[in-house]
Amino acid sequence: VGKGEGYAELEYGIARELGIVSEETLVATTVHDLQIVDSIPREPYDLTVDIIATPTKLIKVEPRPPKPPGIIWELLPCEKLREIPVLQELAKRSKARKPCRE
Structure with a gap:
């Protein structure tokens, strides 16, 4: 979960609009083990992640969730x-x- 301002989503959306990233571009994040949950509510503009790194493990999110189109x-x-x-x-x-x- 981000900080609530939506800047990661805006940055990703801008990059998609400019053709710099695509649906195939991997998105990774780092979090604490306690922040891992099975699912959270999503909005159409929410940027999903493909790889999660914690202090103790590396998680490949499967199936890969859809990304915003821009x-x-x-x-x-x-x-x-x-x-x-x-x-x-x-x-x-x-x-x-x-x-x-x-």
């Missing part, structure tokens, strides 16, 4: 769009009818 514009808060210039530029290129949610 920025999900209709779920992006307009405040984030106003605050982050690269999102403004990507929104201009996007075919999204509404580039953010109020």
Whole structure:
């Protein structure tokens, strides 16, 4: 579980929009053993991980969970769009009818 601000998801979404990463790109994280759970609720924009490293083990997540396809514009808060210039530029290129949610 992240810190709740969604910046990892935004960074991943931006990288997907730019073609820098794909569904096949592995995502890894480090956590404490006590943070491992079988499942957690997910939103469509949540970035899932493929490999988890703890102090005592390395876990390969299987089956590989789906990753967000890029920025999900209709779920992006307009405040984030106003605050982050690269999102403004990507929104201009996007075919999204509404580039953010109020």
